[in-house]
Amino acid sequence: MTLRIPVLLTLLVAAFTSCSTGPLTNPSNDTATIDGHPSWIMQGNIYEVNTRQYTPEGTFKAFEKSLDRLKKMGVQTLWFMPINPISKTDRKGSLGSYYAVSDYTAINPEYGTMDDWKELVNKIHSMGMKVIIDWVPNHTGADHYWLQKHPDFYVRDSAGNAVSQFDWTDTRKLNFANPELRDTMISQMKFWITQTGIDGLRCDYAVGPTRDFWKTCIKELKSVKNVFMLAEADSAWLNEVGFDATYGWPMFGRMKDIASGRYKAQSLDSTLHMTDSLLPKQALRLYFTSNHDENSWNKADFATMPGASHAPFAVLTQTLKRGIPLIYSGQEEPVLRAIKFFDKDTIRFANYARAGFYHTLLNLHSHNEALAANASFIRLHSTADADVYAFAREHNDKKVVVLVNLCNQPRSFSLADNLINGEATEIFSEKKETLKAGQEISLPAWGYAVYQY
Numbered sequence: 001m002t003l004r005i006p007v008l009l010t011l012l013v014a015a016f017t018s019c020s021t022g023p024l025t026n027p028s029n030d031t032a033t034i035d036g037h038p039s040w041i042m043q044g045n046i047y048e049v050n051t052r053q054y055t056p057e058g059t060f061k062a063f064e065k066s067l068d069r070l071k072k073m074g075v076q077t078l079w080f081m082p083i084n085p086i087s088k089t090d091r092k093g094s095l096g097s098y099y100a101v102s103d104y105t106a107i108n109p110e111y112g113t114m115d116d117w118k119e120l121v122n123k124i125h126s127m128g129m130k131v132i133i134d135w136v137p138n139h140t141g142a143d144h145y146w147l148q149k150h151p152d153f154y155v156r157d158s159a160g161n162a163v164s165q166f167d168w169t170d171t172r173k174l175n176f177a178n179p180e181l182r183d184t185m186i187s188q189m190k191f192w193i194t195q196t197g198i199d200g201l202r203c204d205y206a207v208g209p210t211r212d213f214w215k216t217c218i219k220e221l222k223s224v225k226n227v228f229m230l231a232e233a234d235s236a237w238l239n240e241v242g243f244d245a246t247y248g249w250p251m252f253g254r255m256k257d258i259a260s261g262r263y264k265a266q267s268l269d270s271t272l273h274m275t276d277s278l279l280p281k282q283a284l285r286l287y288f289t290s291n292h293d294e295n296s297w298n299k300a301d302f303a304t305m306p307g308a309s310h311a312p313f314a315v316l317t318q319t320l321k322r323g324i325p326l327i328y329s330g331q332e333e334p335v336l337r338a339i340k341f342f343d344k345d346t347i348r349f350a351n352y353a354r355a356g357f358y359h360t361l362l363n364l365h366s367h368n369e370a371l372a373a374n375a376s377f378i379r380l381h382s383t384a385d386a387d388v389y390a391f392a393r394e395h396n397d398k399k400v401v402v403l404v405n406l407c408n409q410p411r412s413f414s415l416a417d418n419l420i421n422g423e424a425t426e427i428f429s430e431k432k433e434t435l436k437a438g439q440e441i442s443l444p445a446w447g448y449a450v451y452q453y
Contacts, residue, residue, distance in 0.1 A: 030199075030225070030226055031226050032226075033226065034374065035282040035373075035374055036244075036282060037228070037244045037245075037282075037284060037373075038199075038200075038226050038227070038228050038244070040076075040130060040199075040228075041077070041228050041244065041245075041284070041324060041373075042372050042373045042374060043365060043366050043367075043369075043371065043372045043373070044076045044077050044130070044324060044366070045074070045075065045076050045077065045318075045324065045325045045326070045327070045362055045365060045366065046076075046077045046078075046079050046132070046230075046286070046324060046325070046326045046327070047070060047075040047077070047078055047079065047326075047327050047328075047329075048079045048081065048291060048292060048326060048327070048328045048329055049063065049078055049079065049080045049081065049329055050081050050292060050328075050329040050330075050339065050347070051063055051080060051081065051083065051111050052081075052095065052098070052110065052111075052344065053329065053339050053340075053344070053345050053346055053347050054066070054329055054346075054347055055346065055347075056346050058110055058111065058344065058346070059110070059111050059112045059116070060111050060112040060116045060117055060119075060120045061112060061116055061120075063120070064120055064123060067123060067124065067127060067129075068127075069352075069355075070129075071127050071128075071129065072359070073332065073355050073358055073359045073362060074358065074359050074361075074362025074363045074365075074366060075129065075327070075362065076129055076130060076362075076366060077129065077130040077131070077132060077199070077200075077228075078124060078129060078130070078131055078132070079132045079133070079134065079202050079230075079326075080131070080132070080133050080134060081098050081134045081292060082098040082099060082101060082108075082133075082134040082135075082136060082204075083107055083108055083111060083117065083133060083134075084101040084102070084103060084104055084106060084107070084108055085101070085102045085103045085106050085107070085108050085109065086098065086100055086101065086102060086108060086141060087100045087101070087102040087140070087141025087142050087143045087144060087170060087171075088102075088143060089141070089142035089143035089170075090142040090169055090170040091170055091342075092169075092170050092341075092342045093340075093341070093342020093343045094342065094343045094344070095110070095342055095343055095344060096141075096170065096342060097168075097170055097171075097341065097342060098134070098341075099134075099136050099168075099171070099204055100140075100141035100142065100168075100170040100171050101136050101140055101141050101144065102140070102141040102143055102144050102145075103144070103145065104140075104188045105188055105191050105192075114196075117196060118196050118197075121196055121197050121198065122197070125197065130199040130200070130228075131197075131198050131199050131200075132198060132199055132200035132201055132202055132228060132230065133192060133198050133201055133202070134201075134202050134204060135189060135201040135202065135203045135204065136204045136205075137174070137185060137203060137204070137205075137206075137208065137209050138165070138173065138174060138204065138205045138208030138209060139164075139165060139168065139171040139172055139173045139174055139205075139208070140171065140172055140174065141170060141171060141172075142164075142169075142170050142171060142172055144172070147162060147172065150180070150181070150184075152175070152178055152180075152181075153174055153175060153178055153180070153181045153184075154172050154173065154174060154175055155173040155174070155175045156175075165208075173208075174208075174209075176208075176209045176210045176213050177210075182213050182216070182217070185209075185213075185217070186216070186217045186220055186221070189201065189217065189221060190220070190221065190224055193221065193224055193225050193227060194224065194225075198227070199225075199227060199228060200227045200228030200229060200230065200244075201221075201227065201228075201229060201230070202230040202232065203229065203230065203231050203232060203243075204232050205232060205233070206231035206232055206233045206238055206243065206246075207231075207233045207235055207238070211237055211241050214238070214241040214242060214243070215241040215242060217242075218241060218242030218243065219242060222242070228244050228245075229242060229243045229244050229245075230243065230244065230245045230246075230286060231243040231245070231246045231247070232247055233246055233247060234246045234247050234248070234249045234250065236278050236279050236280065236283075239279055239280045239282075239283040240280060244284055245283070245284035245285060245286050245324055246279070246283065246284075246285060246286070247285070247286050248275075248285040248286055248287045248288070248323070250271050250274060250275055251268075251271055251272075251275070251285070251287060251316075251320070252287070252288060252289070252294075254267060254268060254271040255289070255305070255313045255316065256300075256304045256305070258313075258406050259304060259305045259306075259309045259313065259406075260304075261407075261408075264386045264387060264406075264407075265385070265386065265387050265388060265389040265404070265405075265406035265407070266385050266386055266389070268316075268389055269379065272320075272321075282374075283322065284322055284323070284324055284373050285320075285322050285323055285324070286323075286324050286326055287316070287317035287318075287320055287323045287324065287325055287326065288317055288325070288326035288327075288328070289301040289304075289305055289310060289313050289314050289317060289331070290328045290331055291326060291328050292328060292329075292339075292341075294328075295328060295335075295338055295339055296338050296339055296340070296341045297338070297341075299338055301313075301331065301334075302334065302335070302336040302337065307446075308445065308446040309408070309446045310334075311357065311446060311448060312404035312405065312406055312446050312447070312448045313404075313406075314357070314358075314361070315361065315402065315404055315448045315450060316389070316402075316404060318361040318362070318364075318365050318371070319361075319365070319371060319391075319393065319400065319402045319450065320377070321373070321375070321376075321377035321393070322373050322374070323373060324373065325361070325362075325365065327358060329347060330347045330349070331354065331358075332352055332353075332354045332355045332358055333347070333348075333349055333350070333351060333352060333353065333354070334353060334354050335347055335348075357428075360427050360428055361427075361450075364400070364427055364450065364452065368398055368400060368452060369395045369396060369398045370393040370394055370395050370398040370399050370400040370452075371393055371400055372395060375393050375394060375395040375398075376393065376394045376395065377391060377392075377393055378391060378392045378393075378394065378417075378419060379391050380392055380401070380415050380417045380419065380420065381415070381416065381417070382413040382414065382415050382416075383413045383414050384411045384412070384413035387405060387406055387407040387409075387411050388403065388404070388405050388406070388411055388413050388443065389402075389403075389404050389406055390402065390403045390404075390415060392417075392419050392420070398453070399419075399452075399453040400450065400451065400452055400453070401419075401420055401424065401435075401450070401451040401453070402448075402449075402450050402451075403441065403443060403448065403449045403450075403451075404443075404447075404448045405443035405444070405445065405446060405447045405448065406446070407445065407446075408445045408446065409445050410442065410443065410444050410445055410447070411442070411443055411447075412440055412441070412442040413440070413441055413442075413443075414437075414438050414439060414440055414441065415437060415438075415441070416437055416438065417437060418437045420435045420436070420437060420451075421435060421436050421437055422434070422435060422453055423435075423453070424451035424452060424453045425451065425452050426449050426450065426451055427450045427451070427452055428448075428449070428450065433451070435451065
Protein backbone atom coordinates (compact mmCIF):
# COMPACT_ATOMS: atom_id res chain seq x y z
CA MET A 1 0.00 0.00 0.00
CA THR A 2 1.28 3.63 0.33
CA LEU A 3 2.75 6.20 2.67
CA ARG A 4 2.77 9.89 3.38
CA ILE A 5 5.14 12.68 4.48
CA PRO A 6 6.42 16.00 3.14
CA VAL A 7 7.98 15.87 -0.29
CA LEU A 8 11.48 16.46 0.98
CA LEU A 9 12.28 15.02 4.36
CA THR A 10 15.76 15.52 5.75
CA LEU A 11 17.19 12.08 6.39
CA LEU A 12 20.71 11.41 7.56
CA VAL A 13 21.60 7.86 8.49
CA ALA A 14 24.94 6.27 7.73
CA ALA A 15 24.94 2.91 6.03
CA PHE A 16 27.95 0.83 5.10
CA THR A 17 28.02 -2.49 3.34
CA SER A 18 30.75 -5.06 3.48
CA CYS A 19 31.25 -8.01 1.20
CA SER A 20 30.86 -11.49 2.61
CA THR A 21 30.43 -15.01 1.30
CA GLY A 22 28.89 -18.15 2.71
CA PRO A 23 25.90 -18.57 5.01
CA LEU A 24 25.03 -16.34 7.91
CA THR A 25 27.82 -15.90 10.42
CA ASN A 26 26.96 -12.67 12.25
CA PRO A 27 23.22 -12.04 12.49
CA SER A 28 23.74 -8.95 14.65
CA ASN A 29 25.76 -7.14 11.98
CA ASP A 30 23.26 -4.86 10.28
CA THR A 31 25.69 -3.69 7.61
CA ALA A 32 27.02 -7.06 6.43
CA THR A 33 25.76 -8.47 3.16
CA ILE A 34 25.77 -11.94 1.63
CA ASP A 35 25.01 -12.27 -2.08
CA GLY A 36 23.94 -8.63 -1.89
CA HIS A 37 21.32 -9.28 0.82
CA PRO A 38 21.36 -8.28 4.50
CA SER A 39 23.26 -11.12 6.14
CA TRP A 40 20.68 -11.55 8.89
CA ILE A 41 17.98 -12.71 6.47
CA MET A 42 20.03 -15.57 5.01
CA GLN A 43 19.04 -17.88 7.87
CA GLY A 44 16.12 -15.74 8.92
CA ASN A 45 12.39 -16.28 8.99
CA ILE A 46 9.33 -14.03 8.93
CA TYR A 47 6.20 -14.04 11.07
CA GLU A 48 3.32 -11.95 9.69
CA VAL A 49 1.50 -9.92 12.35
CA ASN A 50 -2.16 -8.99 11.82
CA THR A 51 -2.32 -6.38 14.58
CA ARG A 52 -6.08 -5.78 14.26
CA GLN A 53 -6.97 -9.42 14.83
CA TYR A 54 -4.08 -10.58 17.01
CA THR A 55 -5.63 -9.63 20.35
CA PRO A 56 -9.07 -8.53 21.59
CA GLU A 57 -7.64 -5.01 21.97
CA GLY A 58 -5.97 -5.03 18.56
CA THR A 59 -3.19 -2.72 19.70
CA PHE A 60 0.61 -2.63 19.67
CA LYS A 61 0.74 -2.76 23.45
CA ALA A 62 -1.49 -5.81 23.56
CA PHE A 63 0.59 -7.55 20.89
CA GLU A 64 3.79 -6.83 22.84
CA LYS A 65 2.69 -9.44 25.39
CA SER A 66 3.24 -12.12 22.73
CA LEU A 67 6.86 -11.23 22.01
CA ASP A 68 8.37 -13.60 24.56
CA ARG A 69 6.31 -16.49 23.18
CA LEU A 70 7.24 -15.72 19.59
CA LYS A 71 10.91 -15.33 20.46
CA LYS A 72 10.82 -18.69 22.22
CA MET A 73 9.17 -20.26 19.18
CA GLY A 74 12.14 -19.10 17.10
CA VAL A 75 10.70 -16.11 15.25
CA GLN A 76 13.41 -13.78 13.92
CA THR A 77 11.61 -11.12 11.86
CA LEU A 78 8.17 -9.64 12.49
CA TRP A 79 6.29 -8.30 9.47
CA PHE A 80 3.47 -5.97 10.46
CA MET A 81 0.59 -5.58 8.07
CA PRO A 82 -0.06 -1.89 7.27
CA ILE A 83 0.04 0.20 10.43
CA ASN A 84 -1.28 3.41 8.84
CA PRO A 85 -4.74 5.02 9.17
CA ILE A 86 -7.42 3.65 6.82
CA SER A 87 -9.54 5.77 4.47
CA LYS A 88 -13.25 6.13 5.21
CA THR A 89 -14.42 7.02 1.70
CA ASP A 90 -15.68 3.89 -0.09
CA ARG A 91 -14.55 1.87 2.92
CA LYS A 92 -15.18 -1.87 2.78
CA GLY A 93 -16.72 -3.47 5.85
CA SER A 94 -16.86 -1.77 9.22
CA LEU A 95 -13.12 -1.13 9.60
CA GLY A 96 -11.88 -1.06 6.02
CA SER A 97 -8.94 -2.63 4.25
CA TYR A 98 -5.53 -2.28 5.82
CA TYR A 99 -4.33 -1.53 2.29
CA ALA A 100 -6.45 1.62 1.77
CA VAL A 101 -4.04 4.00 3.48
CA SER A 102 -5.13 7.56 4.23
CA ASP A 103 -1.90 8.94 5.70
CA TYR A 104 1.48 7.33 5.16
CA THR A 105 3.42 8.87 8.01
CA ALA A 106 0.78 8.35 10.68
CA ILE A 107 -0.26 5.41 12.84
CA ASN A 108 -3.70 3.83 12.70
CA PRO A 109 -5.25 5.07 15.97
CA GLU A 110 -6.88 1.65 16.43
CA TYR A 111 -3.40 0.30 17.11
CA GLY A 112 -2.06 3.05 19.34
CA THR A 113 0.27 6.01 18.90
CA MET A 114 3.55 6.67 17.15
CA ASP A 115 5.25 6.45 20.54
CA ASP A 116 3.64 3.05 21.09
CA TRP A 117 5.03 1.91 17.74
CA LYS A 118 8.53 3.17 18.49
CA GLU A 119 8.48 1.48 21.88
CA LEU A 120 7.40 -1.78 20.26
CA VAL A 121 10.19 -1.58 17.66
CA ASN A 122 12.73 -0.89 20.39
CA LYS A 123 11.44 -3.83 22.43
CA ILE A 124 11.65 -6.16 19.44
CA HIS A 125 15.20 -5.02 18.69
CA SER A 126 16.21 -5.47 22.32
CA MET A 127 15.17 -9.12 22.00
CA GLY A 128 17.38 -9.62 18.95
CA MET A 129 14.57 -9.67 16.39
CA LYS A 130 13.93 -7.57 13.29
CA VAL A 131 10.95 -5.49 12.13
CA ILE A 132 9.56 -4.95 8.64
CA ILE A 133 6.43 -3.04 7.73
CA ASP A 134 3.90 -3.43 4.95
CA TRP A 135 4.20 -0.71 2.32
CA VAL A 136 1.48 0.06 -0.23
CA PRO A 137 3.08 1.98 -3.11
CA ASN A 138 0.63 1.25 -5.91
CA HIS A 139 -2.37 3.16 -4.58
CA THR A 140 -3.72 5.20 -1.68
CA GLY A 141 -7.04 5.08 0.09
CA ALA A 142 -9.94 6.96 -1.49
CA ASP A 143 -9.64 9.99 0.81
CA HIS A 144 -5.89 10.38 1.11
CA TYR A 145 -5.02 14.07 1.40
CA TRP A 146 -2.94 13.83 -1.78
CA LEU A 147 -6.16 13.66 -3.77
CA GLN A 148 -6.76 17.32 -2.89
CA LYS A 149 -3.24 18.61 -2.39
CA HIS A 150 -1.50 16.69 -5.20
CA PRO A 151 -4.18 15.66 -7.71
CA ASP A 152 -1.49 14.99 -10.32
CA PHE A 153 -0.17 12.16 -8.16
CA TYR A 154 -3.00 9.96 -9.46
CA VAL A 155 -3.93 8.13 -12.64
CA ARG A 156 -7.15 9.68 -13.96
CA ASP A 157 -9.76 8.64 -16.49
CA SER A 158 -11.02 10.74 -19.44
CA ALA A 159 -13.42 12.54 -17.11
CA GLY A 160 -10.63 13.49 -14.74
CA ASN A 161 -11.58 11.07 -11.99
CA ALA A 162 -8.90 9.25 -10.02
CA VAL A 163 -9.22 5.59 -11.00
CA SER A 164 -9.45 2.42 -8.96
CA GLN A 165 -7.68 -0.74 -10.08
CA PHE A 166 -9.23 -4.22 -10.22
CA ASP A 167 -11.95 -4.47 -7.56
CA TRP A 168 -10.03 -2.25 -5.13
CA THR A 169 -12.79 0.36 -5.17
CA ASP A 170 -11.70 1.78 -1.82
CA THR A 171 -8.36 2.87 -3.33
CA ARG A 172 -7.05 5.24 -6.02
CA LYS A 173 -4.12 4.35 -8.29
CA LEU A 174 -0.95 6.42 -8.16
CA ASN A 175 0.81 7.83 -11.21
CA PHE A 176 4.47 6.87 -11.24
CA ALA A 177 5.10 8.93 -14.36
CA ASN A 178 5.07 11.91 -11.99
CA PRO A 179 8.63 12.54 -10.68
CA GLU A 180 7.35 14.47 -7.66
CA LEU A 181 5.26 11.50 -6.60
CA ARG A 182 8.28 9.22 -6.90
CA ASP A 183 10.43 11.55 -4.79
CA THR A 184 7.68 11.93 -2.20
CA MET A 185 7.14 8.20 -1.97
CA ILE A 186 10.84 7.52 -1.42
CA SER A 187 11.04 10.28 1.18
CA GLN A 188 8.13 8.78 3.10
CA MET A 189 9.62 5.31 3.04
CA LYS A 190 12.82 6.74 4.48
CA PHE A 191 10.80 8.31 7.28
CA TRP A 192 9.95 4.93 8.79
CA ILE A 193 13.55 3.79 8.54
CA THR A 194 15.13 6.86 10.11
CA GLN A 195 12.41 7.83 12.58
CA THR A 196 11.28 4.42 13.82
CA GLY A 197 14.23 2.14 13.04
CA ILE A 198 12.53 -0.54 10.95
CA ASP A 199 14.72 -3.11 9.20
CA GLY A 200 12.86 -3.54 5.93
CA LEU A 201 9.67 -3.29 3.93
CA ARG A 202 7.26 -5.77 2.42
CA CYS A 203 5.93 -4.00 -0.68
CA ASP A 204 2.33 -4.72 -1.63
CA TYR A 205 1.55 -5.34 -5.31
CA ALA A 206 5.14 -4.49 -6.15
CA VAL A 207 4.62 -4.77 -9.91
CA GLY A 208 2.35 -1.71 -9.83
CA PRO A 209 5.07 0.99 -9.66
CA THR A 210 7.56 1.25 -12.51
CA ARG A 211 10.95 -0.44 -12.80
CA ASP A 212 12.82 2.84 -12.83
CA PHE A 213 11.04 3.90 -9.63
CA TRP A 214 12.08 0.76 -7.79
CA LYS A 215 15.63 0.91 -9.06
CA THR A 216 16.05 4.44 -7.72
CA CYS A 217 14.02 3.84 -4.59
CA ILE A 218 15.77 0.71 -3.38
CA LYS A 219 19.20 2.18 -4.06
CA GLU A 220 18.32 5.22 -1.98
CA LEU A 221 16.77 3.22 0.86
CA LYS A 222 19.77 0.92 1.09
CA SER A 223 22.10 3.94 1.18
CA VAL A 224 20.29 4.97 4.37
CA LYS A 225 20.21 1.52 5.99
CA ASN A 226 20.88 -2.02 4.84
CA VAL A 227 17.16 -2.79 4.73
CA PHE A 228 15.56 -6.02 3.57
CA MET A 229 13.20 -5.52 0.63
CA LEU A 230 10.43 -8.06 -0.01
CA ALA A 231 8.17 -7.81 -3.06
CA GLU A 232 4.66 -9.21 -3.10
CA ALA A 233 5.05 -10.58 -6.61
CA ASP A 234 7.21 -13.16 -8.38
CA SER A 235 8.46 -11.31 -11.49
CA ALA A 236 12.19 -11.66 -12.12
CA TRP A 237 12.64 -7.95 -12.87
CA LEU A 238 11.88 -7.14 -9.23
CA ASN A 239 15.09 -8.88 -8.18
CA GLU A 240 16.93 -7.12 -10.98
CA VAL A 241 15.92 -3.67 -9.67
CA GLY A 242 17.05 -4.46 -6.13
CA PHE A 243 14.46 -6.48 -4.22
CA ASP A 244 16.06 -9.10 -2.00
CA ALA A 245 13.15 -11.52 -2.17
CA THR A 246 9.94 -12.19 -4.05
CA TYR A 247 6.94 -14.37 -3.28
CA GLY A 248 7.18 -18.10 -3.97
CA TRP A 249 3.75 -18.20 -5.59
CA PRO A 250 4.62 -20.99 -8.07
CA MET A 251 5.79 -23.26 -5.24
CA PHE A 252 2.73 -22.47 -3.12
CA GLY A 253 0.46 -23.23 -6.06
CA ARG A 254 2.16 -26.53 -6.73
CA MET A 255 2.01 -27.53 -3.06
CA LYS A 256 -1.75 -26.92 -3.10
CA ASP A 257 -2.04 -29.05 -6.23
CA ILE A 258 -0.16 -31.90 -4.58
CA ALA A 259 -2.21 -31.64 -1.39
CA SER A 260 -5.40 -31.95 -3.44
CA GLY A 261 -4.08 -34.96 -5.37
CA ARG A 262 -3.93 -33.20 -8.75
CA TYR A 263 -0.14 -33.57 -8.94
CA LYS A 264 2.50 -35.86 -7.48
CA ALA A 265 5.45 -34.94 -5.27
CA GLN A 266 7.95 -35.27 -8.11
CA SER A 267 6.30 -32.30 -9.86
CA LEU A 268 8.15 -30.07 -7.38
CA ASP A 269 11.23 -30.62 -9.56
CA SER A 270 9.71 -28.78 -12.50
CA THR A 271 8.55 -25.95 -10.25
CA LEU A 272 12.03 -25.48 -8.81
CA HIS A 273 13.58 -25.72 -12.27
CA MET A 274 11.19 -23.10 -13.62
CA THR A 275 11.97 -20.75 -10.74
CA ASP A 276 15.71 -21.27 -11.18
CA SER A 277 15.46 -20.53 -14.90
CA LEU A 278 13.47 -17.33 -14.45
CA LEU A 279 14.97 -15.67 -11.38
CA PRO A 280 18.50 -14.34 -10.92
CA LYS A 281 20.81 -16.86 -9.28
CA GLN A 282 21.11 -14.93 -6.01
CA ALA A 283 17.39 -14.13 -5.65
CA LEU A 284 15.61 -15.17 -2.46
CA ARG A 285 12.08 -16.59 -2.35
CA LEU A 286 9.44 -16.30 0.35
CA TYR A 287 7.89 -19.73 1.01
CA PHE A 288 4.61 -20.16 2.89
CA THR A 289 1.56 -22.32 3.46
CA SER A 290 -0.60 -19.30 4.27
CA ASN A 291 -0.60 -15.50 4.50
CA HIS A 292 -3.29 -12.88 5.10
CA ASP A 293 -4.64 -13.01 1.52
CA GLU A 294 -4.52 -16.77 1.19
CA ASN A 295 -6.16 -17.27 4.57
CA SER A 296 -8.96 -14.74 4.17
CA TRP A 297 -9.86 -15.40 0.54
CA ASN A 298 -8.66 -18.93 -0.27
CA LYS A 299 -8.91 -20.81 3.05
CA ALA A 300 -5.20 -21.54 3.44
CA ASP A 301 -3.95 -23.64 5.14
CA PHE A 302 -6.89 -25.23 6.91
CA ALA A 303 -8.68 -26.13 3.65
CA THR A 304 -5.92 -26.07 1.02
CA MET A 305 -3.67 -28.32 3.13
CA PRO A 306 -6.09 -29.77 5.68
CA GLY A 307 -5.23 -31.75 8.74
CA ALA A 308 -2.01 -33.73 8.69
CA SER A 309 -1.22 -32.66 5.13
CA HIS A 310 -0.11 -29.23 6.32
CA ALA A 311 3.02 -30.48 8.12
CA PRO A 312 5.15 -31.83 5.24
CA PHE A 313 4.51 -28.70 3.19
CA ALA A 314 5.46 -26.54 6.15
CA VAL A 315 8.69 -28.54 6.36
CA LEU A 316 9.37 -27.69 2.72
CA THR A 317 8.86 -23.96 3.33
CA GLN A 318 11.55 -24.12 6.00
CA THR A 319 14.10 -26.17 4.10
CA LEU A 320 14.00 -25.46 0.34
CA LYS A 321 16.91 -23.64 -1.31
CA ARG A 322 17.10 -19.85 -1.51
CA GLY A 323 14.12 -19.79 0.82
CA ILE A 324 12.83 -17.54 3.59
CA PRO A 325 10.02 -19.25 5.54
CA LEU A 326 6.86 -17.35 6.47
CA ILE A 327 4.34 -18.11 9.23
CA TYR A 328 1.06 -16.18 9.38
CA SER A 329 -0.63 -15.05 12.59
CA GLY A 330 -2.42 -17.97 14.20
CA GLN A 331 -0.87 -20.81 12.23
CA GLU A 332 0.84 -21.95 15.41
CA GLU A 333 -2.55 -22.36 17.15
CA PRO A 334 -3.72 -23.39 14.46
CA VAL A 335 -6.59 -21.11 13.44
CA LEU A 336 -8.81 -23.28 11.26
CA ARG A 337 -10.96 -20.60 9.64
CA ALA A 338 -10.74 -17.61 7.35
CA ILE A 339 -9.97 -14.48 9.36
CA LYS A 340 -12.15 -11.55 8.32
CA PHE A 341 -10.40 -8.82 6.33
CA PHE A 342 -12.58 -5.73 6.79
CA ASP A 343 -14.02 -6.29 10.26
CA LYS A 344 -12.85 -7.17 13.74
CA ASP A 345 -12.35 -10.93 14.06
CA THR A 346 -10.04 -11.72 16.96
CA ILE A 347 -7.70 -14.70 16.75
CA ARG A 348 -8.29 -16.88 19.79
CA PHE A 349 -5.04 -18.35 21.06
CA ALA A 350 -5.31 -21.20 23.54
CA ASN A 351 -3.48 -24.42 22.66
CA TYR A 352 -0.55 -23.44 20.41
CA ALA A 353 -0.71 -26.97 19.06
CA ARG A 354 1.80 -26.34 16.27
CA ALA A 355 4.18 -24.14 18.28
CA GLY A 356 6.53 -27.01 19.14
CA PHE A 357 6.60 -28.14 15.51
CA TYR A 358 7.48 -24.65 14.31
CA HIS A 359 9.99 -24.19 17.13
CA THR A 360 11.90 -27.25 15.96
CA LEU A 361 11.97 -26.09 12.34
CA LEU A 362 12.73 -22.43 13.03
CA ASN A 363 15.61 -23.23 15.34
CA LEU A 364 17.14 -25.70 12.90
CA HIS A 365 16.82 -23.11 10.13
CA SER A 366 18.47 -20.35 12.14
CA HIS A 367 21.28 -22.43 13.67
CA ASN A 368 22.33 -24.89 10.97
CA GLU A 369 24.34 -23.40 8.09
CA ALA A 370 23.10 -26.16 5.79
CA LEU A 371 19.75 -24.35 5.66
CA ALA A 372 21.14 -20.92 4.85
CA ALA A 373 19.51 -19.51 1.74
CA ASN A 374 22.68 -19.95 -0.28
CA ALA A 375 23.65 -23.44 0.93
CA SER A 376 23.68 -26.17 -1.71
CA PHE A 377 20.60 -28.18 -2.68
CA ILE A 378 20.98 -31.78 -3.87
CA ARG A 379 17.93 -33.70 -5.00
CA LEU A 380 17.90 -37.29 -3.70
CA HIS A 381 15.94 -39.85 -5.70
CA SER A 382 14.13 -42.72 -4.01
CA THR A 383 12.25 -45.84 -4.99
CA ALA A 384 9.03 -43.89 -4.30
CA ASP A 385 9.81 -40.70 -6.18
CA ALA A 386 6.22 -40.13 -7.25
CA ASP A 387 5.15 -39.47 -3.68
CA VAL A 388 8.30 -38.97 -1.61
CA TYR A 389 10.35 -35.82 -2.08
CA ALA A 390 13.90 -36.08 -0.76
CA PHE A 391 16.86 -33.71 -0.83
CA ALA A 392 19.99 -32.68 1.03
CA ARG A 393 21.26 -29.24 1.93
CA GLU A 394 24.98 -28.75 2.63
CA HIS A 395 27.53 -26.14 3.55
CA ASN A 396 31.05 -26.83 4.80
CA ASP A 397 30.71 -29.70 7.26
CA LYS A 398 27.00 -29.16 7.89
CA LYS A 399 24.36 -31.34 6.25
CA VAL A 400 20.60 -31.70 6.51
CA VAL A 401 18.55 -34.38 4.73
CA VAL A 402 14.81 -33.83 4.26
CA LEU A 403 12.28 -36.56 3.48
CA VAL A 404 8.57 -35.79 3.03
CA ASN A 405 5.76 -38.11 2.01
CA LEU A 406 3.35 -35.95 0.04
CA CYS A 407 0.44 -38.35 -0.21
CA ASN A 408 -2.33 -39.71 1.99
CA GLN A 409 -0.93 -43.24 2.12
CA PRO A 410 2.14 -44.61 3.97
CA ARG A 411 5.23 -45.16 1.84
CA SER A 412 8.28 -47.38 2.26
CA PHE A 413 11.29 -46.61 0.09
CA SER A 414 15.06 -46.52 -0.11
CA LEU A 415 17.57 -43.96 -1.30
CA ALA A 416 20.52 -44.99 -3.47
CA ASP A 417 22.62 -41.89 -2.88
CA ASN A 418 25.56 -42.37 -0.50
CA LEU A 419 25.06 -38.77 0.58
CA ILE A 420 22.71 -40.05 3.28
CA ASN A 421 25.36 -42.32 4.82
CA GLY A 422 26.34 -41.53 8.38
CA GLU A 423 25.05 -40.90 11.87
CA ALA A 424 22.31 -38.28 12.04
CA THR A 425 19.70 -36.97 14.47
CA GLU A 426 16.08 -36.80 13.39
CA ILE A 427 15.10 -33.36 14.67
CA PHE A 428 11.49 -34.06 15.68
CA SER A 429 12.03 -37.36 17.52
CA GLU A 430 15.56 -36.34 18.62
CA LYS A 431 16.60 -39.94 17.92
CA LYS A 432 20.07 -40.69 16.62
CA GLU A 433 20.13 -43.03 13.66
CA THR A 434 22.72 -44.47 11.32
CA LEU A 435 21.51 -44.01 7.78
CA LYS A 436 22.81 -45.92 4.81
CA ALA A 437 22.06 -45.97 1.12
CA GLY A 438 19.74 -48.83 0.21
CA GLN A 439 18.14 -49.24 3.63
CA GLU A 440 14.37 -49.23 3.84
CA ILE A 441 12.76 -46.11 5.25
CA SER A 442 9.07 -45.79 6.06
CA LEU A 443 6.97 -42.67 6.41
CA PRO A 444 3.29 -42.53 7.35
CA ALA A 445 0.72 -40.70 5.26
CA TRP A 446 1.82 -37.07 5.06
CA GLY A 447 4.86 -38.08 7.08
CA TYR A 448 8.22 -36.33 7.24
CA ALA A 449 11.70 -36.73 8.66
CA VAL A 450 14.48 -34.17 8.85
CA TYR A 451 17.99 -35.40 9.66
CA GLN A 452 20.78 -33.25 10.97
CA TYR A 453 24.30 -34.69 10.50
